[in-house]
Amino acid sequence: MSYKSLLAASALALATSAGMAGADTWRYAFEEAMDEVQGVFAQKFKEEIEANSDHEIQLFPFGTLGESADVMEQAQSGILQFVDQSPGFTGALIPEAQVFFVPYLLPQDEDQLASFFENSVAINELFPPLYEEQGLKLLTMFPEGEVMMTTQEPVTSPEDLNEVKFRVMTNPLLVGSYQAFGATPTPLPWGEVYGALQTGIIQGQENPAFFIESTKMYEVTDHITRTGHNNFTTAVMANLDFYEGLSEEDKTLVQDAIDVAFDHIIEYQKGLTEESLAKIKEAKPSITITTLTEEQRQPFMDTADEVEAEFLEIGGDQAEEILNQLKEDLEAASGES
Structure with a gap:
């Protein structure tokens, strides 16, 4: 565990030692602020758990326990019971999760997206064993x-x-995608x-x-x-040892709360x-917000095959199986929506 992670873990232990009753106090960290999407999901999960059990959920927004790498270390070691982290950060642990960075793979239609994430065979059947190899239960x-x-020009x-x-x-793969762009x-x-944007280190x-x-x-x-x-895309996970140690009643409680929060x-x-x-435009009227036409998007779309080929090279042993299954799942979601 890194020095940063050890410091965060020590602070966490001090903060939660009082009133902590064994496994009845569960800790959940996420990558965003409390009022952002991951925070809204986490609050709904907490609400459901606490309304239907005697357990308590303690929430830790971004920055309270270190950077993403620190938080993942804490989740894998069992300091945290739950963690919400994008495949953008777990791609090094689970190469197959990088599939979500193949450009133009996911649809823009919200109903189709929701159906895909809820019913995907790849997400619900193929990914969980890969997460388990890293000590994580994909929920x-x-x-x-x-x-x-967002750019300067x-x-x-x-x-x-x-x-x-x-x-x-x-x-x-995200690096490869932007190289292709x-x-x-x-x-x-x-x-x-x-x-870095303010000082021009990045643009x-x-x-x-x-x-x-x-x-902002x-x-x-x-x-x-x-x-x-x-x-x-983001993923909610539990520490595997913690999850497997739960009673069947608590496993059902957790999954039901996840379903409601979803x-x-x-x-x-x-x-x-x-x-x-609209809020951005109101705060900064000079900003330009441009939706590219299909014609303008085409050169970007033309890079998808190149990035997909790179995924098949670096995306782990099950890269091809997962990519093919995702495409089948997306086709099924298209029909359902």
Whole structure:
């Protein structure tokens, strides 16, 4: 465990020792603020657990326990019982999870997305054993919103990203995706992104609109571009030893709470993107928000095969099986929606 993680663990132990009753107090960390999408999901999960049992859930938003790597170490070691973390950060642990960064794989239609995440064979059957190999129980994955680029200069084609230092999560396939887009991908911890944009160390980053608005990324960039290339995906996990040690009653309690929180977060996100963009425009009238036409998107879409081929090379032993199953799942979701 890193020094940072040890410090965070010590602080956590001190903070939770009083009144802690064995496994009855469960700790849950996530990558966003309490009022952002992961926080809303976590609060609903907490509400359901505490309404239907004597257990208590303690929530730890981003920054309270260190960076993403520190939080994952704490989840794997059992300091945390639950963690919400994007495949963007777990890709090094679970290479197959990088599939969610193949551009233009996921649809933009919200109903289709919800159906896919709820019913996907890849997510519900193929991924769980891979997470278990890392000491994690995969409880669910859910979408957080259309990913958009924020940059200092307008972007209407891959040429506009030439030599642009673009912040990406520490994920090999996301790096490959932005290389294919023509940018210079620059992995950075999230806590350094605002300052790096402000000082010109980087000139761009990507995130859903709600996150751009709540973190005020629009203050240090001038253009938001909707290329339609992806939807931000996240995964809720439990420490495997903790989960397997639960009674059947508590396992059912946890899964029922996850299901309720999933439905809640899908409903919560309806209209959230447009609402967030409106708030950004109100806060900074000079910002440009551009939705690329199909013709403008085509050169970006043309990179998908290249990135998909890279995924098959670096995405682990089950990369091909998972990619093929995801495509089948998406086709099924398309029919259902």
